[in-house]
Amino acid sequence: MVKRSKGIRSKSRHILRKKPRDRGNSTITRTLHQFEQGSSVNIVIDPSIHKGMPHIRFQGQTGKIEGKQGESYVVGINDGKKHKTLIIKPEHLRRAQ
Numbered sequence: 001m002v003k004r005s006k007g008i009r010s011k012s013r014h015i016l017r018k019k020p021r022d023r024g025n026s027t028i029t030r031t032l033h034q035f036e037q038g039s040s041v042n043i044v045i046d047p048s049i050h051k052g053m054p055h056i057r058f059q060g061q062t063g064k065i066e067g068k069q070g071e072s073y074v075v076g077i078n079d080g081k082k083h084k085t086l087i088i089k090p091e092h093l094r095r096a097q
Contacts, residue, residue: 008055008056009056011056012056015045015056015059016045016047016056016059017047018047018048023048024048025048025049026046026048026049026091030046030090030091031089031090031091032090033090033093034090035065035073035090035093035095036065037065037066037067037068038064038065039064039065039095039096040062040063040064040095040096041062041063041064041065041073041075041093041094041095041096042060042061042062042093042094042095042096043058043059043060043061043062043063043075043077043086043088043092043093044059044060044092044093044094045059045092046091046092049089049091049092051089052071052072052087052088052089052091052092053088053089053092054086054088054092058077058086061077062077062096063075063076063077063078063086064076066085069087071089071090072087072088072089072090073087073088073089073090073093074086074087075087075088075093
C-alpha cells in the first residue's frame, strides 16, 4: 500500500481553483498593494503564487494588519477563542468591505 500524501495543499482541489478567465499569474498591482496597520483584510488565497501563501484553513477569514515583516504582512485573526498571527504576502490579501 502507498501512504497517503498529507501536504499543505492536500484536500484543496476545489478551494484553490481559479476560474478559466482568471487563470495564469496575477497582476503586478496585487503584489505592490500597501496596507495600513490596523486595517481589516480578507484572506483570499491566490493559488498561482506559492510564496507567502497561508494554510488553506484560513481561506476566506478576516483579520487585522498587525505589522509588516519584510515584504509580507503580519495578520492577526481569531480562530475560535485563540488569537493567531499569520505572515502573508499581499497577493493573498484584499481589503475588507
